[in-house]
Amino acid sequence: xxxxxxxxxxxxxxxxxxxxxxxxxxxxxxxxxxxxxxxxxxxxxxxxxxxxxxxxxxxxxxxxxxxxxxxxxxxxxxxxxxxxxxxxxxxxxxxxxxxxxxxxxxxxxxxxxxxxxxxxxxxxxxxxxxxxxxxxxxxxxxxxxxxxxxxxxxxxxxxxxxxxxxxxxxxxxxxxxxxxxxxxxxxxxxxxxxxxxxxxxxxxxxxxxxxxxxxxxxxxxxxxxxxxxxxxxxxxxxxx
Amino acid sequence: xxxxxxxxxxxxxxxxxxxxxxxxxxxxxxxxxxxxxxxxxxxxxxxxxxxxxxxxxxxxxxxxxxxxxxxxxxxxxxxxxxxxxxxxxxxxxxxxxxxxxxxxxxxxxxxxxxxxxxxxxxxxxxxxxxxxxxxxxxxxxxxxxxxxxxxxxxxxxxxxxxxxxxxxxxxxxxxxxxxxxxxxxxxxxxxxxxxxxxxxxxxxxxxxxxxxxxxxxxxxxxxxxxxxxxxxxxxxxxxx
DNA sequence: TGATTTCTTGACGTTTCGTCAAAAAATAAC
DNA sequence: GTTATTTTTTGACGAAACGTCAAGAAATCA
Numbered sequence: 001x002x003x004x005x006x007x008x009x010x011x012x013x014x015x016x017x018x019x020x021x022x023x024x025x026x027x028x029x030x031x032x033x034x035x036x037x038x039x040x041x042x043x044x045x046x047x048x049x050x051x052x053x054x055x056x057x058x059x060x061x062x063x064x065x066x067x068x069x070x071x072x073x074x075x076x077x078x079x080x081x082x083x084x085x086x087x088x089x090x091x092x093x094x095x096x097x098x099x100x101x102x103x104x105x106x107x108x109x110x111x112x113x114x115x116x117x118x119x120x121x122x123x124x125x126x127x128x129x130x131x132x133x134x135x136x137x138x139x140x141x142x143x144x145x146x147x148x149x150x151x152x153x154x155x156x157x158x159x160x161x162x163x164x165x166x167x168x169x170x171x172x173x174x175x176x177x178x179x180x181x182x183x184x185x186x187x188x189x190x191x192x193x194x195x196x197x198x199x200x201x202x203x204x205x206x207x208x209x210x211x212x213x214x215x216x217x218x219x220x221x222x223x224x225x226x227x228x229x230x231x232x233x234x235x236x237x238x239x240x
Numbered sequence: 241x242x243x244x245x246x247x248x249x250x251x252x253x254x255x256x257x258x259x260x261x262x263x264x265x266x267x268x269x270x271x272x273x274x275x276x277x278x279x280x281x282x283x284x285x286x287x288x289x290x291x292x293x294x295x296x297x298x299x300x301x302x303x304x305x306x307x308x309x310x311x312x313x314x315x316x317x318x319x320x321x322x323x324x325x326x327x328x329x330x331x332x333x334x335x336x337x338x339x340x341x342x343x344x345x346x347x348x349x350x351x352x353x354x355x356x357x358x359x360x361x362x363x364x365x366x367x368x369x370x371x372x373x374x375x376x377x378x379x380x381x382x383x384x385x386x387x388x389x390x391x392x393x394x395x396x397x398x399x400x401x402x403x404x405x406x407x408x409x410x411x412x413x414x415x416x417x418x419x420x421x422x423x424x425x426x427x428x429x430x431x432x433x434x435x436x437x438x439x440x441x442x443x444x445x446x447x448x449x450x451x452x453x454x455x456x457x458x459x460x461x462x463x464x465x466x467x468x469x470x471x472x473x474x475x476x477x478x479x480x
Numbered sequence: 481t482g483a484t485t486t487c488t489t490g491a492c493g494t495t496t497c498g499t500c501a502a503a504a505a506a507t508a509a510c
Numbered sequence: 511g512t513t514a515t516t517t518t519t520t521g522a523c524g525a526a527a528c529g530t531c532a533a534g535a536a537a538t539c540a
Contacts, residue, residue: 008518029357033497042519044520045519046520048498053498054498113267113346113350164424168413168417169410171413173410174409184404184405188399203439206441214395242537272527273527283490285488285490
């Protein structure tokens with residue numbers, strides 16, 4: 001790769017870095033192409049060489065963090081333990097991602113809202129979806145193994161797909177709620193992360209995925225996963 | 241109220257109607273003030289008499305449907321039956337709302353994304369939050385009664401707040417997923433609404449809220465709620 | 481009927497997006 | 511090492527939309 005090509009690669013990363021920070025700190029409305037160009041030290045035309053439009057840049061930001069999430073999930077898949085402990089490691093990965101990339105939810109929401117926008121290159125949308133699919137595949141594989149081994153006794157009409165969708169929904173809903181004000185005066189839900197962890201356990205208990213959370217303390221598995229798999233990231237995110 | 245004032249009121253509703261449809265059909269980017277004015281048959285200046293900005297109009301759209309949701313939830317609270325059947329009625333209300341106001345998720349997401357925008361009048365934001373709070377209050381009251389009566393045996397560290405947050409998250413996450421493409425090839429989750437209903441049952445079973453879904457068929461309660469409480473709406477939404 | 485207040489209008493200033501022809505830089509050819 | 515060609519960068523420009531406001535129209539009041 002020629003030095004020029006390398007420079008272009010690096011610049012794209014820097015553009016994404018700047019856009020990511022701006023999105024988080026100032027919001028979508030203040031994500032201005034001129035300003036990004038100025039901060040990175042290039043002209044606006046050059047930014048448009050990398051990204052076809054403002055929305056395309058936004059999608060690129062989302063795609064980059066989504067790729068990181070998929071990588072975290074796949075790392076979690078290597079966790080050693082019972083099937084449900086391995087799912088707890090995946091949940092830990094979701095937590096780490098959530099803490100490390102607080103901009104991502106907003107970015108992905110906006111990309112989805114810019115629905116079918118012809119201004120977003122199809123490859124980027126495809127990349128984003130592939131990453132989500134990879135996350136689902138990790139979870140599905142673990143649940144399928146649990147079902148095969150008997151740890152997860154699926155009842156009539158239940159499937160590993162249903163379970164994974166439910167767990168995903170639970171997490172997405174909770175992440176969505178993060179920047180929302182509190183709707184409840186109940187102090188028991190002040191700790192959003194703890195509430196989410198407990199609810200995920202209730203949900204998996206509802207499937208009777210053994211060992212139940214009454215039989216085994218999954219916060220131990222969670223901490224082991226954070227230490228063994230995500231040590232650096234978890235420390236950076238303040239989870240350790 | 242003078243005829244003029246009535247006219248202004250009506251016009252505001254028409255503006256909201258048009259904005260709502262445009263938002264759903266063409267997306268946020270194509271929600272143009274000039275165009276809305278033109279469709280309703282007034283000038284742009286008049287639109288700005290009603291709404292301080294484009295984002296404020298968006299927030300007004302969200303606030304209006306949120307008020308409808310709160311009303312549906314409160315109607316659901318009047319359902320007769322066991323505590324868990326009454327919660328099933330609330331879930332039915334959420335389904336009805338979801339089907340009737342497909343624009344709402346997007347609108348609320350965008351308002352939240354436009355975070356702290358000084359262009360949205362504080363009263364509208366407050367109205368939006370009050371409506372969500374009303375929904376939570378309905379759910380919380382039912383769960384609290386269930387806990388008091390012994391139907392819902394909360395374990396150490398669990399609370400009705402946690403349960404309501406979890407159920408809300410599950411629904412929000414599922415609604416968020418609606419317009420998303422499918423991530424899974426699993427045909428068992430093709431039926432998004434059915435998957436959501438089953439997952440909600442698993443979740444409440446996880447709390448051991450009696451009668452469990454294995455002991456009682458809650459689709460019966462759901463259909464009764466749709467018929468008794470939301471007959472018109474459910475028919476309009478194609479749920480009956 | 482005339483005076484006063486309230487409401488409506490659309491042209492205008494501003495901002496930002498995205499384009500593109502010209503200039504600059506990098507690479508290739510000799 | 512110099513010239514030619516290709517690639518890359520630039521910033522001025524046109525288009526589009528937001529939000530404003532002074533002038534005019536309509537409604538209410540006296």
